[in-house]
Amino acid sequence: MRKMGWKELPPGAINPWAGNFMEVKTGSFRGGLKPVFHEEHCIHCLFCWVFCPDNAIIVKEGKMVGINYDYCKGCGICTVECPTSPKSLTMEKEELQL
Amino acid sequence: MAERRILNGNAAIAEAIRQINPDVVAAYPITPSTAIVEYIAKFVADGLMTTEFVTPESEHSAMSMCIGSSAAGARVFTATASQGLALMFEMLYIASSLRLPIVAGIANRALSAPINIHGDHSDTMGARDSGWIQIYSENSQEAYDNVIQAFRIGEHRDVSTPVMVGMDGFILSHAVQDMLVEEDDKVKAFVRERNPLYSILDVDNPITVGPIDFTDYYFEHKRSQFVGMENAPEVILEVAEEFKKEFGREYGFFELYKMDDAEVAIVLLGSTAGTAKEVVDELREKGRKVGLVKIRVYRPFPAKELADVLSNLKAVAALDRAASPGAVGGPLFTDLRASLYEYEKRPIIVDYIYGLGGRDIAPKHIAEVYERLEKIAATGERGELIGYINLRE
Numbered sequence A: 001m002r003k004m005g006w007k008e009l010p011p012g013a014i015n016p017w018a019g020n021f022m023e024v025k026t027g028s029f030r031g032g033l034k035p036v037f038h039e040e041h042c043i044h045c046l047f048c049w050v051f052c053p054d055n056a057i058i059v060k061e062g063k064m065v066g067i068n069y070d071y072c073k074g075c076g077i078c079t080v081e082c083p084t085s086p087k088s089l090t091m092e093k094e095e096l097q098l
Numbered sequence B: 001m002a003e004r005r006i007l008n009g010n011a012a013i014a015e016a017i018r019q020i021n022p023d024v025v026a027a028y029p030i031t032p033s034t035a036i037v038e039y040i041a042k043f044v045a046d047g048l049m050t051t052e053f054v055t056p057e058s059e060h061s062a063m064s065m066c067i068g069s070s071a072a073g074a075r076v077f078t079a080t081a082s083q084g085l086a087l088m089f090e091m092l093y094i095a096s097s098l099r100l101p102i103v104a105g106i107a108n109r110a111l112s113a114p115i116n117i118h119g120d121h122s123d124t125m126g127a128r129d130s131g132w133i134q135i136y137s138e139n140s141q142e143a144y145d146n147v148i149q150a151f152r153i154g155e156h157r158d159v160s161t162p163v164m165v166g167m168d169g170f171i172l173s174h175a176v177q178d179m180l181v182e183e184d185d186k187v188k189a190f191v192r193e194r195n196p197l198y199s200i201l202d203v204d205n206p207i208t209v210g211p212i213d214f215t216d217y218y219f220e221h222k223r224s225q226f227v228g229m230e231n232a233p234e235v236i237l238e239v240a241e242e243f244k245k246e247f248g249r250e251y252g253f254f255e256l257y258k259m260d261d262a263e264v265a266i267v268l269l270g271s272t273a274g275t276a277k278e279v280v281d282e283l284r285e286k287g288r289k290v291g292l293v294k295i296r297v298y299r300p301f302p303a304k305e306l307a308d309v310l311s312n313l314k315a316v317a318a319l320d321r322a323a324s325p326g327a328v329g330g331p332l333f334t335d336l337r338a339s340l341y342e343y344e345k346r347p348i349i350v351d352y353i354y355g356l357g358g359r360d361i362a363p364k365h366i367a368e369v370y371e372r373l374e375k376i377a378a379t380g381e382r383g384e385l386i387g388y389i390n391l392r393e
Helices: A047-051 A078-081 B009-020 B034-045 B059-071 B083-088 B090-095 B120-124 B141-154 B184-191 B217-247 B272-285 B303-310 B332-338 B363-379
Strands: A033-037 A057-060 A063-067 A089-093 B003-005 B023-025 B050-054 B076-080 B103-108 B132-136 B163-168 B177-181 B252-256 B264-268 B290-295 B298-299 B314-322 B348-353 B386-388
Touching: A033 B050, A047 A078, A057 A078, A063 B132, A063 B163, A078 A089, A078 B083, A089 B023, A089 B272, A089 B298, B003 B314, B009 B141, B009 B163, B009 B184, B023 B034, B023 B090, B023 B132, B023 B303, B034 B076, B059 B076, B059 B083, B059 B090, B059 B386, B076 B083, B076 B314, B083 B103, B083 B363, B090 B217, B103 B120, B103 B141, B132 B141, B132 B217, B141 B177, B141 B184, B184 B217, B217 B298, B217 B332, B252 B272, B252 B303, B264 B303, B264 B332, B264 B363, B272 B290, B272 B363, B290 B303, B290 B363, B303 B332, B314 B332, B314 B363, B332 B348
Parallel strands: B023 B050, B023 B076, B076 B103, B103 B163, B132 B163, B264 B290, B264 B314, B314 B348, B348 B386
Antiparallel strands: A033 A089, A057 A063, B003 B177, B132 B298, B252 B290
C-alpha cells in the first residue's frame, strides 16, 4: 500500500476512513505459533468464535470453517476454550514471517 | 457605544467571554485566574450566558473536556495559571495536534517550588513548544482585546490551532484599570460562528479522532500540524486589521515604542512594558536614543519582522520573566538571538532574567539596563551574557 505524504493527510490526524482497520493485516504479530483447525473433531459450538479477541474465526452458515490468518495473532485462546477431545483447534509451530 | 469601565484583567477577560458566549467553558479555579472562572459561573447562573459551564475535578480534566467539546465543533474557552497549566501539559499537545482552536486565558504565575502565587512567565514559557499560539497582554484592555481576537485567529480554518492569551498574574489579573468594553452585539458579530474543520457529531461523515500512529505516519501527521502555525502570522495581521477597523485599537506581532531613531532597545513581553515606556519617556527627554519593543505574539515568533527592526541597533537587551536553566539564556533571548543570526549586521545582545515569583521591577532597574546598553554601544564590550535584575547576592 502506498503511504501518503504529509500534504495529503486530513487535518488534525483524524481518520475519515471508517472501518479501515480491516486493511491493517495484524496477523504479522504472530510469534511462531498458530492455531490449526481439525474439522473432523469440530462440533461447531462456536466457543472459539465467541472467545477470539480479534475477528479471526471464519463462520459460515452457523458453522466454524477456518481461521483467518490475516488477523489471527496466535494468542491460543481458541485452543484453550475448544471443548472437544481431541481438540479441533491446536497450536502448531510456524515459520516467522519477517 | 463602547462603555468605559474600571476592570481588572480577570474581569476584562470574563467580560469578553460573556459577550462571546462560547458553547462550552470547562475550567478549574487556580490563583490568580480563579476570578475569570468565578465571573463566568456567575454570568451563567444569572442567565447572561447560555454557555455549558463545566466544573471538572482538575485542570487535566478541564482541558480534556475542552478537547472533546471542541472536536464536536463547539467553541470552547478555559482559564488557568501556573500549576494548572502544568497539569494540562499532555492535553495541550493533544489539543494542538488535533487542530482544535480552544482559547485559554492565562494569568501568568510562577511554578513551584517554592510555592508562589505571583506573576512570572514560567507557566506559558514551559508550554511554548506545545503547538499553541501565544499572545501576551500589557494591560486589561489588551487582555480583553486579545481574547476576542484569539477566537478569530485560532478558529480560522487555515490556522485551526489553540491560542493562549497571557496576562501577568496579579499585576494585571488583580489590578483595576480604566478600559473600554465594546458593545455585546459588535463583539458577537466580530467573532462570528465557528466553522470547524471536522466534527465527531457529524454522523454522515464518521471519523476517528486521536487514533494511533506508528513510525510510518506520526512524522507526517506532525508536519501537517505545523501548517496551522505557519498560516497564523497572516491571519493574526488580518484579524488585527479588522479589529482596528471595528474598534479602533491597533495590534500587530509587537509594538514599537520610540524605536524610529533608537540606538539601543529593550525587548520584553507583558505588563513590564508599561513601566519601561515611562523610563523610555524620561530618558528621551534627556536626549538619549532608547526604545522599546513589546512582543505581543510570541508563538509564532515573528523572527524576521523583529530582526528587521533590531538589526541596525547597537545593543539590545532581552528581558525574560522566565528562566531556562542550562540553556543559553531565557526563552525570549534565545529566540531573539537566533532570529538575528540571519543578519550580517546585528546588535550586541544580552539577556536579563527578572521578576521571578512576582519580584518587583522598578523604573530604576530598567534605567540601569538602558545605561548598560549605552555603555555596550559606546565600547563594543558586551560583558556578562546573562544578568539578573533586582536579585540579592
